Amino acid sequence: MLRKIWNYIQNLHIDPTADRFERLDAQILNLFAFSIGIVLLVSGFRDLLFGFEGYFLLLFVLGSIFLILFFFTKARQNIMICFIVIELAMLLVFFFSSTSGFENGLSLYYFLLLMTSLFIFNTKKKLKYIIAVFATAFVLFLISHYYDFRIFRIKNAGNLEFSRNQRLFTFLQVFIWFAIFGYFILLKHFTVLELYRKVLRSQNIIANIRTRLDKKDDIDLENLVKMAMNDDIAFIPKIKQSFPGLYENLMHVNPEITSEEFKLCALLKLNFTTKDIAEYNHISIRTVQSRKSRLRKSFGISSDTDLYKWIDTF
Structure with a gap:
């Protein structure tokens, strides 16, 4: 109350x-x-x-x-x-x-x-x-x-x-x-630290993506990563626009792919860690691990296959 x-x-x-x-x-x-x-x-x-x-x-x-x-x-x-x-x-x-x-x-x-x-x-x-x-x-x-x-x-x-x-x-x-x-002083202090840490993390993610995706400077990675970090509803349309073949290729492997599974695949494509996904989607690390396990079963991915290398093939 x-x-x-x-x-x-x-x-x-x-x-x-x-x-x-x-x-x-x-x-x-x-x-x-x-x-x-x-x-x-x-x-x-x-x-x-x-x-x-x-x-x-x-x-x-x-x-x-x-x-x-x-x-x-x-x-x-x-x-x-x-x-x-x-x-x-x-x-x-x-x-x-x-x-x-x-x-x-x-x-x-x-x-x-x-x-x-x-x-x-x-x-x-x-x-x-x-x-x-x-x-x-x-x-x-x-x-x-x-x-x-x-x-x-x-x-x-x-x-x-x-x-x-x-x-x-x-x-x-x-x-x-x-x-x-x-209370407000500490809240503002922690907010500044969190935003600063997000900026550093986004810069690292963007740098890694540019290294992995040769000649992809035309992709608006800054906004894409920002949307993912903010759990923005516009993230899914943006990822489909930035990687036009991703959704279709995943659909070809699993026509019954869910929106939750595609979002997880998109975050893996951006090389987000389990901790990143949990933090930016406001869920627990265990929940992310469970979703990864369900993704493996849904797409028939073996346990010895690296999910990040798997998603890079699409």
Whole structure:
């Protein structure tokens, strides 16, 4: 249940055709927009428990606005709106952190917003927004520090139970958010490594194919290999176009060849290893081995025949 909710929040209104990095950025933006609203609402209800009706109304209205904006893609993906939201959040942190001294722990939210800005404004063109956010945080913190974080007054803000509750609540929220940021940092890191490894692997595959297939420079091997790696539905038509006699020759040996068998033969023709086939088709290595065994039976290939050399005869 929680997993479904999480997926709904992070994938709302995200274009499925976008590349993986664009989807990651959009997911972060979704979580940021949604969490701001939740944090404000929860903080409002917490303040209500301690008798701060005015601040409850303020936080409740702001939280509701942010949650409503969460469902509007254009507003959420507008950089200027994101910048204004972060700056307003900075002012909220400035106000509430300057009511009962530094010990209330609310200054931790500055670091959370700074980290958020690094994620949202993550291109060279958006660097000015990051600088503006960092400058705002620095100036507001210096002002609060000068007045010993006691600029504003809130009745009962010095309540010991309220202060302890506030510190714990702040720490938990910041901790959870940094954990989420860490998740996306690692996800992006692993995505970059995976794509880089795919590029290197595709280059090796293409080089091997060109070596094996003499005078085949007219074949669009780059796109062919890319489609195979991405398990693209256009791979089969592309392989038939690139190797026009392959399917007919296989049909001549086995007229009942299945689409699964032909796809496996096509991947073998491109010299994909068992591990490659399993990874790019999102199946286990054992499943690939089973399919190879069925292919041998279907085409009457003996166990001592190398499948890669066999497919090269077509």
